[in-house]
Amino acid sequence: MNKVILILVSIIIIIVSIITAVVIYNGEDEEQAKVSIKNIEENTTNTLNNSINSDNQNVIETNVKEVRISPNAFITFKETYEGCGHTKVDFVEVPEDFVNLSKEELKDKYSDWNIEKFTDTDIILSKDFEGSCDEHFIVKDVDGIVTAFKIKEDGTEEEYEITDIATEYLTDTDKIEMKNGIRVNGKQNLNQLIEDYE
Numbered sequence: 728m729n730k731v732i733l734i735l736v737s738i739i740i741i742i743v744s745i746i747t748a749v750v751i752y753n754g755e756d757e758e759q760a761k762v763s764i765k766n767i768e769e770n771t772t773n774t775l776n777n778s779i780n781s782d783n784q785n786v787i788e789t790n791v792k793e794v795r796i797s798p799n800a801f802i803t804f805k806e807t808y809e810g811c812g813h814t815k816v817d818f819v820e821v822p823e824d825f826v827n828l829s830k831e832e833l834k835d836k837y838s839d840w841n842i843e844k845f846t847d848t849d850i851i852l853s854k855d856f857e858g859s860c861d862e863h864f865i866v867k868d869v870d871g872i873v874t875a876f877k878i879k880e881d882g883t884e885e886e887y888e889i890t891d892i893a894t895e896y897l898t899d900t901d902k903i904e905m906k907n908g909i910r911v912n913g914k915q916n917l918n919q920l921i922e923d924y925e
Contacts, residue, residue, distance in 0.1 A: 795827045797847040804852050805843070810859035810880070813912060821850075864917045868894040868905040873924055875917055878910075888917075892924050 800821040807814045825833070830845045837852055844851040863878040864887060873892040876884040894905055901924070911917045 793829050794845065794847055795829055796821055796825050796833070796850065798823075798826045800825075800848045800850060802850045802852060804840075805854070806860070807853065807855050808860040809855060809857055811863065811912075813860045813862070815860050815862060815913075862913050864911045864914075865908040866905065866911060866917070866920060867908045868902070871895060873897075873905065873921065875911075875921070888921075890921055890924075892921070897924060 798821070802819050802821055802825075804817045804819070805814055806816075825836075828836075830842065833845070833850070834842060840852040840854045842850070843853050859880050861877070864875050865878055865884060866873060866875050868874070869889075871894050873890045873894060874886065875888040875890070877887040878884055894902055897905065909920065911920055
């Protein structure tokens, strides 16, 4: 828009200069020259205003364009489990084949998910699941080693991770808790607990 204004101002200066030269050359009186210049200025101002209004309309049109997924977007998946009440959250970079999808196109791909947020760089999808999440753990002392078990939905335990941490170096309180088993929800919390014992 600044280029348009600069061009129009330049045109006005050129036209005024030409008219002034013609008036002087043709011997028009000063009053006629002023009227001619005023008419040219009004016409140029109207043209400039129309151009600015036209540019503003273009800006409005571009603002209502449909939002599309950017190549540097992230998708947040929120899974809420009714059985345990936990919400599991995963962040992923947008897959290449999702770039430039609109909200409606994404909805077609994830028809059973709720789109909580949709911008070009940040998308949040949520869904409710029956049952419990698969991130319930119990940490125990097994033969003197800190061992993590995954608690399955039926309550049984399945070995998940055998660490290289010997329980003999833990505090007496930790040893007692380890014998009873320490329950942890979420892989991040499990990793933090194991780190605390290292």
